[in-house]
């Protein structure tokens with residue numbers, strides 16, 4: 001579904017991504033893991049058109065490198081950014097409605113809201129509250145729900161478990177799994193390597209802007225380098 005080939009991107013003179021190639025097959029959960037500063041968020045930004053890059057990004061056979069961010073959203077790629085980035089002084093409901101700006105999502109917004117709320121009962125209970133008044137975990141769920149409002153084909157997650165308590169981390173991974181049951185493909189960036197590799201069909205390890213290893217979640221969990229560098233044993 002998504003194929004990145006030999007991607008270079010950076011900020012000013014500093015080149016962060018140095019020839020990243022990876023694939024995300026339709027219907028799968030693929031994860032990108034790596035240390036702080038490895039270039040994970042940079043990769044996602046490049047995919048969303050938020051950052052100029054060299055190389056090829058093809059989505060369902062169409063080259064997307066060079067397209068504007070809103071055109072990429074219209075093709076069906078939605079990012080759930082790190083740190084949630086909700087509008088704190090809008091209600092939860094209005095935050096969700098803002099997620100439906102993709103052309104394809106607009107005509108079905110009421111039905112879509114119902115479908116999404118089925119998945120997030122806690123969010124339904126809080127529809128009229130200011131988004132900024134929710135707990136961190138609840139806000140993360142709203143951010144995911146907002147991403148789903150766009151009826152995406154591919155959801156990009158940037159560290160959804162950041163700052164959540166262990167119980168909420170479990171719930172969040174469960175939500176990611178249920179997202180894929182709705183036919184949405186997932187590219188998941190996470191520091192919570194153990195949970196992520198258990199969930200993912202396939203994973204890539206990014207170090208200093210290059211992919212150094214890849215394999216099924218199970219293979220990477222058993223890999224000595226991954227165990228030493230990311231799992232602490």
Ligand SMILES: Nc1ncnc2c1ncn2[C@@H]1O[C@H](COP(=O)(O)OP(=O)(O)OP(=O)(O)O)[C@@H](O)[C@H]1O
Nearest residue numbers: 011014016034035036037038039040041042043191
């Ligand atoms: N807007 C920016 N301007 C300049 N340099 C940046 C900018 N954003 C990121 N960088 C640099 O690019 C490198 C990769 O950053 P990136 O955010 O992609 O890392 P990451 O893998 O997502 O890390 P983390 O796990 O900490 O989120 C870092 O060295 C960072 O300092």
Ligand SMILES: [Mg+2]
Nearest residue numbers: 040041042082
């Ligand atoms: Mg990051």
